[in-house]
Amino acid sequence: MMPSGNQKPLLQVQGLTKRFGGLLAVSDLALHVGHNEVVGLIGPNGAGKSTAFNLINGTLRPTAGRVHLDDQEVTGLRPSEIVRRGLARTFQSTSVYPDATVAQNLLRGALSTLPGSIWTHTITTHARRAALRRIECDVDEILELSGLGPQRHVAAGALAYGHQKLLGVAIGFATRPKILLLDEPAAGLNGEECAELGRLLQRLQTHRGIAVLFVEHHMAVVMALCQRIYVLVQGRKIAEGTPQQIQADPAVIEAYLGAPDYAHA
């Protein structure tokens, strides 16, 4: 299924394979995400979803396969270089700078949008001051969008679990990505927090129009947010399609949705 129109997909993954010794964690994975599209990646535990994320964002080097971002090959680049090209990711567990305030966390996320390198960042110039002011405005905007505004001066380590996860997403968002990879953003959140996260993603989408690829076990969130879904089982893609198609796919039902542990997934 190609994205609509003649526009090339934003993220294109072909033949992505990762082998850990004898274990084939991800095998010949192909997927694409269009501009402004929300795509889900689901599958039972150990299906290779997080590995796929690590391969796409450069944390791991693939055994084979290619990753293209906006028509540029990014396979084998460091994560920080890929971020600067417009692809950011968040982590499954909470990942914040615990000693820094919420606003400072977001500022650090936005540092990658500052022109120049660390070698020149020590020097304060007029242009840099202007860029920093722009970043500070950006931080204010994200604080408001994410609803973390009241906590802006709180140390991130002192936030409640749900807020830390939210902050993790907001940090990823502060890098001004074209596409954001979210690794189980709803894991460990209660119903209300899940709904809040869903609303946040929708707000971010409408405000900035970024694409999202996310791994999630929480089916209600996946079915509500995603336009398309890929299903991964034991490192292989077994299905792709709209939420309705996925829910009706016999292979998916057998391998995943019908699994006995579905009830508490």
Next chain:
Amino acid sequence: MNLIKTAFPLTPEGAKPEQIRGSAAPKPLTFVGAGLLATLICLPFILNQAFSYHLAIFICINTIVVVSLSLLARAGQISLCHGALVGVGAYVSAAMVKGLGLPFLVGAAMAMICAALLAYLLGRIVLRLQGVYFVLITFAFSELVRLVLLEWVDITGGANGITNIPAISIAGYAFKEKPAIYAGMALVTVAVLAFFRHFYSTPAGEAVDAVGENPALAESSGIGVHRTQLFSFTLASAFAGLGGSLMAHYLGYISPESFNMHYSVALIVMMVVGGRKYLLGGLIGAAVMTPLPEFFRSAVETQDIFYGVALILILRFLPQGLASIRTGRGKESA
């Protein structure tokens, strides 16, 4: 609160007084902070003894070196070759000024450049390693530097070292009297602290802290861990070179044994005792640990024991160092 922060509020002009860069945001000057610092600086003048000047000068040099070491520590790496890089600076400066007859300022600048360049080249290769592996490699490098200084007799004088290094002299004025040397050193130390105070409030300083606090998150939000640590290692080594240059011209004599592993370890102990995450940790650590062995002069061989004991006590009771006594808990709930 941090004395330097309070005593030297460096507000970049034009910047609105926002609170985003929370801990880095300049605090207003307090009389207590400024008074304490001024008293500390003036103490040797009040005591007015050759030995207290000598100690104070060494505290200044160690402060510069330890503050630079903690830059690398804040970026998440511990180096066992910082003492060796101080040595590189000392030898380069001595060779420039005594050997080639260049002015002191050129010698000091070359010491900074050479130490930084060496660290940059080393860092490019070995900063792929993290944690204990980096520590081991820097240990090996430290030994390598010591052996080069020992064996390259033509330039370094081998085990005899270099003697009769000219005193610090700027624009025709030679710093020969201890009070004058100390005044100069104190000025340089305050300048270095002010530089780092400013540095930690720039985006580069923010990146260093980000990498130190959560390297995985930093890397995946666009702050390159390798690049940031390489930068920190290079900048830290430049100041190690400066410390070495000051030491060489103050003492007038250097030998390879002054810059061996023991010195590197002592620097780490000073950093940890003072507080590795605080700008003033370097000053506090150097001020506490530099005079410590002098109280046990009668038993020279036991001096290392006191360093060890101090380190163990600090790690057990004040893991964030002495500088955290007043700021540590307050910061958590800030």
